[in-house]
Every structure is written in structure tokens, then in C-alpha cells.
Amino acid sequence: xxxxxxxxxxxxxxxxxxxxxxxxxxxxxxxxxxxxxxxxxxxxxxxxxxxxxxxxxxxxxxxxxxxxxxxxxxxxxxxxxxxxxxxxxxxxxxxxxxxxxxxxxxxxxxxxxxxxxxxxxxxxxxxxxxxxxxxxxxxxxxxxxxxxxxxxxxxxxxxxxxxxxxxxxxxxxxxxxxxxxxxxxxxxxxxxxxxxxxxxxxxxxxxxxxxxxxxxxxxxxxxxxxxxxxxxxxxxxxxxxxxxxxxxxxxxxxxxxxxxxxxxxxxxxxxxxxxxxxxxxxxxxxxxxxxxxxxxxxxxxxxxxxxxxxxxxxxxxxxxxxxxxxxxxxxxxxxxxxxxxxxxxxxxxxxxxxxx
Amino acid sequence: xxxxxxxxxxxxxxxxxxxxxxxxxxxxxxxxxxxxxxxxxxxxxxxxxxxxxxxxxxxxxxxxxxxxxxxxxxxxxxxxxxxxxxxxxxxxxxxxxxxxxxxxxxxxxxxxxxxxxxxxxxxxxxxxxxxxxxxxxxxxxxxxxxxxxxxxxxxxxxxxxxxxxxxxxxxxxxxxxxxxxxxxxxxxxxxxxxxxxxxxxxxxxxxxxxxxxxxxxxxxxxxxxxxxxxxxxxxxxxxxxxxxxxxxxxxxxxxxxxxxxxxxxxxxxxxxxxxxxxxxxxxxxxxxxxxxxxxxxxxxxxxxxxxxxxxxxxxxxxxxxxxxxxxxxxxxxxxxxxxxxxxxxxxxxxxxxxxx
Numbered sequence: 003x004x005x006x007x008x009x010x011x012x013x014x015x016x017x018x019x020x021x022x023x024x025x026x027x028x029x030x031x032x033x034x035x036x037x038x039x040x041x042x043x044x045x046x047x048x049x050x051x052x053x054x055x056x057x058x059x060x061x062x063x064x065x066x067x068x069x070x071x072x073x074x075x076x077x078x079x080x081x082x083x084x085x086x087x088x089x090x091x092x093x094x095x096x097x098x099x100x101x102x103x104x105x106x107x108x109x110x111x112x113x114x115x116x117x118x119x120x121x122x123x124x125x126x127x128x129x130x131x132x133x134x135x136x137x138x139x140x141x142x143x144x145x146x147x148x149x150x151x152x153x154x155x156x157x158x159x160x161x162x163x164x165x166x167x168x169x170x171x172x173x174x175x176x177x178x179x180x181x182x183x184x185x186x187x188x189x190x191x192x193x194x195x196x197x198x199x200x201x202x203x204x205x206x207x208x209x210x211x212x213x214x215x216x217x218x219x220x221x222x223x224x225x226x227x228x229x230x231x232x233x234x235x236x237x238x239x240x241x242x243x244x245x246x247x248x249x250x251x252x253x254x255x256x257x258x259x260x261x262x263x264x265x266x267x268x269x270x271x272x273x274x275x276x277x278x279x280x281x282x283x284x285x286x287x288x289x290x291x292x293x294x295x296x297x298x299x300x301x302x303x304x305x306x307x308x309x310x311x312x313x314x315x316x317x318x319x320x321x322x323x324x325x326x327x328x329x330x331x332x333x334x335x336x337x338x339x340x341x342x343x344x345x346x347x348x349x350x351x352x353x354x355x356x357x358x
Numbered sequence: 359x360x361x362x363x364x365x366x367x368x369x370x371x372x373x374x375x376x377x378x379x380x381x382x383x384x385x386x387x388x389x390x391x392x393x394x395x396x397x398x399x400x401x402x403x404x405x406x407x408x409x410x411x412x413x414x415x416x417x418x419x420x421x422x423x424x425x426x427x428x429x430x431x432x433x434x435x436x437x438x439x440x441x442x443x444x445x446x447x448x449x450x451x452x453x454x455x456x457x458x459x460x461x462x463x464x465x466x467x468x469x470x471x472x473x474x475x476x477x478x479x480x481x482x483x484x485x486x487x488x489x490x491x492x493x494x495x496x497x498x499x500x501x502x503x504x505x506x507x508x509x510x511x512x513x514x515x516x517x518x519x520x521x522x523x524x525x526x527x528x529x530x531x532x533x534x535x536x537x538x539x540x541x542x543x544x545x546x547x548x549x550x551x552x553x554x555x556x557x558x559x560x561x562x563x564x565x566x567x568x569x570x571x572x573x574x575x576x577x578x579x580x581x582x583x584x585x586x587x588x589x590x591x592x593x594x595x596x597x598x599x600x601x602x603x604x605x606x607x608x609x610x611x612x613x614x615x616x617x618x619x620x621x622x623x624x625x626x627x628x629x630x631x632x633x634x635x636x637x638x639x640x641x642x643x644x645x646x647x648x649x650x651x652x653x654x655x656x657x658x659x660x661x662x663x664x665x666x667x668x669x670x671x672x673x674x675x676x677x678x679x680x681x682x683x684x685x686x687x688x689x690x691x692x693x694x695x696x697x698x699x700x701x702x703x704x705x706x707x708x709x710x711x712x713x714x
Contacts, residue, residue, distance in 0.1 A: 164520065167653050167688060174657035174665070217651050217684075218632040219668065255612050256631055275612055276574040295573050297523050301530035309530070312575065328573075332523060 004139035006204075011074040012142050015205060015246035015268045015289050017322040023314065023351035024073035025344055026144075029330030030065040031078050035337060037064045048094050049086075052079050058129040059136045066140060068337065071344040073324075074141050074205070077133060077198070079126055081148030081209055084190055085157045087118040105160035107168060112179045117190045120197055127201040134202030145203030147195050149210035149251075150187040150232075151225035157183060166215055173224055180224065188228040192235035199237045199245050207248040207270070208232065214253015214272075221257055226264060233265040248291055252329060255280065262287040273328030278316035281323075289322040294343070296327045299335045303342035310346035319354045360495035362560075367430040368498050371561060371602035371624045371645050373678040379670065379707035380429035381700055382500075385686030386421040387434050391693060393420045404450050405442075408435050414485040415492045422496060424693065427700040429680075430497050430561070433489060433554070435482055437504030437565055440546055441513045443474040461516035463524060468535045473546045476553055483557040490558030501559030503551050505566035505607075506543040506588075507581035513539060522571055529580055536580065544584040548591035555593045555601050563604040563626070564588065570609015570628075577613055582620060589621040604647055608685060611636065618643040629684030634672035645678040650699070652683045655691045659698035666702035675710045 006012075010024040031038055041061050045051035052058060062078045082100050086092035091103030106112050120127075134143050156162065158169040158180075172180045195206045213225040233247055249261060250270025261269050262284040271280055271292030280290055298309045310325075317323045325347045331340065362368075366380040387394055397417050401407035408414060418434045438456055442448035447459030462468050476483075490499050512518065514525040514536075528536045551562050569581040589603055605617060606626025617625050618640040627636055627648030636646055654665045666681075673679045681703045687696065 165653065165688070167656060167690065170651065170653035171656040174654050174661045214630065217629045218635075220651070221630075253609070253630070256635075273573045274570065274577075274609070279574075279612075295526065295576070297521070297526035298530050300523060300527040305530045332521070334523065 004137075006139050006142060008073060008141050011324060012205060012243070012246060014321060014324045015248065015291075016244060017286065017289050019321045019355065021352065021355050022348055023317075023323050023325050023354065025325040025347040026072055026074040026076065027065070027327050027331050027340065027343075028076075030069075030072065030076065030340075031061040032331060033333035034331055034335040034340070035064055035068070037068070048080070049092065052083070052129070053125045055125070055128040055132040059132045062133045063136055066137075069341060069344050071348050072141065074144055075133065075137055076144040076207075077126075077130055077146060077203065079129065079146070081146070081153065081211070082156060083123060083126055084118070084148065084153055084187065084194060087122040088115060088157070088190070089118070090157060099162040100156065102156065102160045106154075106157045106183055107172075109176075109179060112182055115183060115186050117186060117193065120193055123194060123197070126194075127197050130198050130201035130203055142204035143202060144205045144207055144248075145195060145198030146207040146209060147191045147232075149208050149213060149225060150184040150191060150228040151216070152210050152212045153187050154180065154183045154224075155212050157187075164215070166212065170216075170220075173220060177223075184224060184228050188231050191232050195232070196235075196237045199240050203245070204240065204243070205246045205248065206236065207250060208266075210249065210251040210254065213251035218257060221251075221254070222260060225251065226257070226260055229266075230264045246289075250291070258283050268324065270326070271328060276316055277313055277323070278318060281317060286322075289324065290317070291324040291326050293326065293328040296329050296332050296335070299327070299331060299339045299343055301339075303339065306339060306342045307346040307350070310343065311350045314347075314350050314354060317354070321355070325351070360493075362495050362498060364429060364497045367680060368561060368599070368602060370677060370680045371604065371647075372600060373642065373645050375677045375711065377708065377711050378704055379673075379679050379681050379710065381681035381703040382428050382430040382432065383421070383683050383687050383696065383699075384432075386425075386428065386432065386696075387417045388687060389689035390687055390691040390696070391420055391424065393424070404436070405448065408439070408485070409481045411481070411484040411488040415488045418489045419492055422493075425697060425700050427704050428497065430500055431489065431493055432500040432563075433482070433486055433502060433559065435485065435502070437502070437509065437567070438512060439479060439482055440474070440504065440509055440543065440550060443478040444471060444513070444546070445474070446513060455518040456512065458512065458516045462510075462513045462539055463528075465532075465535060468538055471539060471542050473542060473549065476549055479550060479553070482550075483553050486554050486557035486559055498560035499558060500561045500563055501551060501554030502563040502565060503547045503588075505564050505569060505581060506540040506547060506584040507572070508566050508568045509543050509547075510536065510539045511568050513543075520571070522568065526572075526576075529576060533579075540580060540584050544587050547588050551588070552591075552593045555596050559601070560596065560599070561602045561604065562592065563606060564622075566605065566607040566610065569607035574613060577607075577610070578616060581607065582613070582616055585622075586620045602645075606647070614639050624680065626682070627684060632672055633669055633679070634674060637673060637678075642678075645680065646673070647680040647682050649682065649684040652685050652688050652691070655683070655687060655695045655699055657695070659695065662695060662698045663702040663706070666699065667706045670703075670706050670710060673710070677711070681707070
């Protein structure tokens with residue numbers, strides 16, 4: 003068994019003291035890196051890359067090789083692996099977003115939906131094992147899944163969106179059908195994340211990318227409740243160590259109090275919320291992960307340093323903060339600006355961890 | 359001078375007592391109405407419709423003729439009239455959003471930007487006069503403008519967006535240039551709204567459609583501060599009566615406390631915030647306008663009634679609430695569902711206004 007050489011990220015998620023604020027970047031293995039684009043070209047399609055354990059391992063480790071200040075690795079995969087395994091027929095058209103060949107809009111189709119065989123997702127677990135081995139204890143590996151609500155929007159709409167009118171119409175007209183989709187998906191996510199933990203994931207994150215499109219009540223009913231159920235069903239420890247769970251509802255800053263009661267160890271924050279106000283609202287119930295606007299990385303090292311310092315001063319002293327972007331890094335980020343970001347976090351964060 | 363026969367909307371904005379909760383719908387003159395589509399076809403392009411006072415009057419009054427329970431009319435126009443008058447060359451391609459021929463990305467172009475001659479916007483003021491006359495005192499007429507930040511995103515990006523990376527890059531790299539755009543736009547909006555008030559608008563609304571894309575600090579600096587400046591420069595009364603101002607930052611529910619100090623008489627709310635929690639946060643400083651998810655209008659009259667009742671019970675007793683959707687009504691709304699919405703507001707709201 004490899005010894006974990008840097009557990010700053012895991013400690014911060016559990017609100018244990020660390021000597022600096024750990025950092026990683028959502029979508030850190032991505033198109034802003036020329037080495038990623040090269041591997042992607044070798045692999046073929048995006049899903050070909052995800053399905054090949056060696057390629058997935060290569061791209062997962064690329065940002066770690068370039069940026070020694072990263073404190074975590076995240077499985078290279080996609081949230082839509084689950085609907086794909088459910089038989090909906092995922093494809094990515096160039097220049098468009100993801101598309102599903104089949105949608106879940108009719109009662110007969112919805113009632114046929116069942117938890118897929120995890121063997122159909124074995125390629126994901128193989129990638130986790132391969133990455134964990136390749137990491138060789140450098141930093142912890144994060145596994146992840148989409149939230150049931152977020153996955154349901156793709157399954158019902160058949161593609162990405164912003165309004166989710168078909169899914170919401172179902173929520174208000176036939177909530178029983180939507181609940182069947184959500185419950186089936188939640189049971190799937192439990193198996194999926196536990197298999198990732200079994201394969202070597204040392205923390206897990208639930209991406210609720212579209213929960214922020216709901217009303218307060220609808221968020222609780224159609225998104226948060228299913229994430230709670232997932233968290234309750236997760237394997238709690240691996241290798242004798244707690245496997246922390248981060249829950250991230252993009253656009254969900256209004257509902258932090260409810261999220262803090264979900265059982266998650268940490269909450270992801272997008273950049274719209276002041277992290278100090280967020281900390282005051284959740285108290286000592288959860289750690290916080292975030293929350294620089296990824297657009298800031300398009301500016302200058304000096305501007306990046308200033309914005310990083312502002313977030314650190316707002317969070318204040320003590321543990322419980324994992325620095326991150328408030329959303330995935332954009333493909334137009336100059337790689338040297340990502341370096342400036344990571345350096346600023348390390349440089350400015352140490353003062354908040356003295357004797358804490 | 360026409361006597362205003364229904365001032366429930368104006369009273370609620372000023373937190374004066376009324377016998378029921380007044381209601382209108384953002385984009386109530388729109389594509390969900392067959393009569394709108396017929397006039398639009400007669401008029402030609404969308405901007406042809408906006409530029410013709412008779413057509414603009416016809417479509418503004420159509421929802422009032424169909425729905426006697428509406429408590430306000432809103433000028434039929436577009437927020438992009440201002441950048442168009444600034445010479446950026448607005449067009450709407452079928453099936454696409456708005457496009458500008460020229461953008462504000464280079465220092466030389468930005469520094470040339472000045473407040474346009476209001477004569478180039480005279481068609482808007484003519485429409486206001488014509489609508490006010492045609493209303494003949496039935497309900498008050500709302501004038502409106504986009505916020506400087508929201509207009510700036512279109513002027514910099516050249517089109518609508520969701521990430522606003524070019525505008526944000528300017529905010530973090532050359533804030534001086536963005537502030538020049540925002541200041542020039544704010545001065546324009548003051549003249550523009552005051553000319554609407556002069557022409558007959560009895561309340562005004564500032565649509566900050568994209569303020570919610572900013573971080574807390576950036577929202578204050580690049581959006582809220584300019585809306586404050588506008589509100590301070592507005593004509594306060596017309597025909598001896600206060601002209602209330604509603605400020606609406608979509609996605610801005612995290613920042614209500616700051617918004618409540620802006621000088622606005624009322625704040626618009628999108629559907630993501632629980633209106634009772636919003637009321638508790640702003641106290642008696644402002645009225646609130648909102649906030650049913652427009653997607654609910656795609657469901658059934660029974661579901662609509664239930665959701666309306668939930669919002670009313672959450673707001674609770676007393677004045678200071680104007681019912682509305684949390685965003686514009688969608689084009690797929692069955693017109694009879696809009697009627698069910700308005701009837702539900704009237705039916706369920708009266709109990710909260712007894713002896714208040």
C-alpha cells in the first residue's frame with residue numbers, strides 16, 4: 003500500500019488543522035492544457051478518452067506534473083456515464099454539448115428505467131484503480147458523480163440546457179414520474195460512488211450542476227433530498243481513513259443552511275457567494291470548497307493574486323477551507339495563470355494557519 | 359388628465375395597504391399570445407414592432423384585454439435600444455439572439471463611447487405616450503431599462519451570453535475601461551428613464567438580467583453601484599404622485615441586503631429565493647416583486663394554484679408584495695394557464711390583506 007504523502011486536502015475537508023489552505027481546480031485536466039489536447043487527439047472522442055484507463059490516467063496526472071502545488075487529483079470522467087449506462091445513448095457532437103439518442107419523457111419509458119449493471123461502468127472503476135496506482139501516494143484521488151436532479155435534466159431533456167422546461171413541467175405535473183427517475187438514479191449513484199471508493203477514490207464529490215435552477219422548495223424535494231440519500235448510503239471509510247464527501251450545487255448559495263444538514267463533510271461554493279458570509283451561515287457543520295470566479299484566471303497574475311487574497315481574508319483564520327475555482331477552469335485560461343493562482347493560494351494562505 | 363382607476367400596483371410598491379396582492383407578468387405581451395404573434399407578423403421584425411408606436415401600443419394592451427386581473431402594463435420595448443442608439447448596430451437573427459455589428463473591446467472604441475442623443479430614442483418615448491393614452495387610466499404603465507452591467511455585457515461580447523468571459527476579463531484586467539462603459543451607460547439610463555417618466559411612465563424597473571453572474575464584490579462594484587447612481591438621478595414624482603422604482607437582479611438573491619440600501623422602492627426576485635426569507639432579510643426597507651418559476655405555468659391550473667398559494671403564505675400578511683413571475687413568461691405557456699395564475703393570485707391573496 004502506498005503511503006499518502008500529502009493529506010492536506012483530506013484534512014481540510016474534515017476541518018482538521020493544516021499548515022496552508024489546500025487547493026485543486028475543477029476540470030484541472032482539461033482543454034487549457036496543450037498536453038491534454040495532445041492526449042485527447044490520440045484518444046479519439048471524449049468518451050474514448052474516458053473509456054481508456056491509460057489515457058484517463060495520463061490526463062489526470064498531467065496537471066499534477068505541471069503544477070506541483072496541486073493538493074488533489076480528480077478522476078477524469080464525465081457525469082453522463084450513468085445515463086449512458088442506463089441505455090440512453092450518449093454522444094458528443096463537435097462544437098455542441100452532449101446529446102442522448104433516447105429521452106425519458108413518456109411514462110412507459112420512465113417506468114422501464116432501472117439501476118444499470120455496474121459492469122457497464124467498469125471502465126470508470128478501472129480508470130480509478132489505474133490513476134490511484136499511478137499517483138503512488140502523491141495526493142489523494144477524488145471520485146465523483148452528477149447529482150440525480152442534474153442527471154435527470156439531461157435524461158429528460160436529451161441534452162444540456164438552462165431552463166429545463168420539460169423536466170420542470172414533469173416536476174409540477176407528474177412528480178411521481180420524476181421521483182421514479184430520481185430514486186433510480188440515486189440508487190445508481192450510491193453503487194457507482196461506492197465502487198469508485200472500492201477502486202481507490204479517497205474522497206467523493208457530487209456535482210449538482212443544475213440544482214440552482216430550482217425554487218427553494220423544489221430544490222429540497224427534487225435535488226437535495228436525493229443527495230442526502232446518496233450520502234447516507236456511501237461507504238464511510240477506506241484503508242482505515244474517512245472518505246469525505248463534498249456536495250456542490252452550482253447556484254445554490256441561498257440554500258447553504260439546508261445543505262449543511264445533508265450529511266456532506268464539505269460544501270462546494272460557486273463564486274457568487276462571499277465565502278466569509280457562507281462560513282458564518284454554516285458554522286462548524288461543514289468545510290467549504292471554493293470559490294474564485296474562473297473568469298479571473300483570464301486576467302493577470304497580479305489581479306489573480308489580489309482576488310485570491312480577498313477570498314482568504316474573507317474566510318479568515320483556521321481550518322475547513324479547500325481553495326478551488328467556483329466552477330470548471332475555462333479552456334481559454336493561459337496555463338501560467340493557473341500557476342499564478344496556485345502560487346497565490348499557497349503564499350497568502352499560510353498566515354491563516356499558524357497555531358490553528 | 360385620465361384618472362387612474364386601479365392603483366393597487368403603485369400602492370403595493372410603496373408598501374401601502376391594498377385589498378389584494380397586485381399582479382403582472384414579466385414579458386406579458388409576448389409570443390405565448392396568438393394575438394401578439396399576429397401583430398408581430400404585421401409589423402415585420404422585432405425592432406420594427408418596437409419602433410412603431412401604434413404596434414407597440416397594440417401589443418402592450420393585448421394582455422390587458424385578455425386578462426382583466428392584470429394590475430399593470432409594461433412598455434413593449436427591448437433593453438438593447440440603448441446600445442443600438444450608441445451606434446453599435448443591433449440586429450436580431452431569426453432563431454438566434456440579438457447581435458451587435460460592433461463591440462466595445464478595444465480601448466480606442468471604448469473611449470469614444472458617449473451618451474447618445476435622446477432624439478435617437480424618441481420612438482421609445484412616443485410609444486410610452488401612445489400606450490399611456492390608450493390605457494386611459496385602466497392600470498399604471500411601467501417604463502424600464504437594462505442595467506449598465508447587463509447592457510455592458512452585450513456591448514462588450516457583441517451578443518447574449520452566460521459566462522461573459524470577455525467582459526469579466528476587462529473587469530479584472532482593465533477596470534478603468536469597463537467603468538467608462540458603465541458610467542456612460544448609467545448617465546444614459548438616467549436620461550432614458552426620465553424621458554419615459556416625462557412621456558407618461560408611472561413606475562420604472564431596472565432589469566439587471568446578468569448581475570447574478572458576478573461575484574459578491576464584483577456585483578457591488580460593477581452592477582449595484584451604477585444602479586444606485588441611476589436611482590439617485592431619477593425623477594421622483596409625476597402628476598403629483600411618486601414614481602416607484604423596482605430593481606431586479608436575476609440571480610441576485612444572495613445580495614438582497616445591499617440591494618435594499620440602493621434607494622429602490624422595490625426589489626424584483628427570481629424564483630430561486632423563498633420570498634418569506636427574502637422579506638425577513640429586507641425588513642420594511644423595500645417592497646418585493648415576484649416570484650413564481652415561469653416553468654410552473656407549463657403545468658396545470660391545480661399545480662399553479664398550489665404554487666401561488668405557497669408563495670403567498672410564505673410572504674405572509676400585509677402589504678409590500680407585487681406578485682409576478684421570477685422571470686419572463688415562456689413562449690410555450692398555454693394562455694389559459696396564465697389566466698389560472700392571475701385568478702389564483704387574486705383568490706388566495708385577499709385573506710392576507712384584511713385590516714392590514
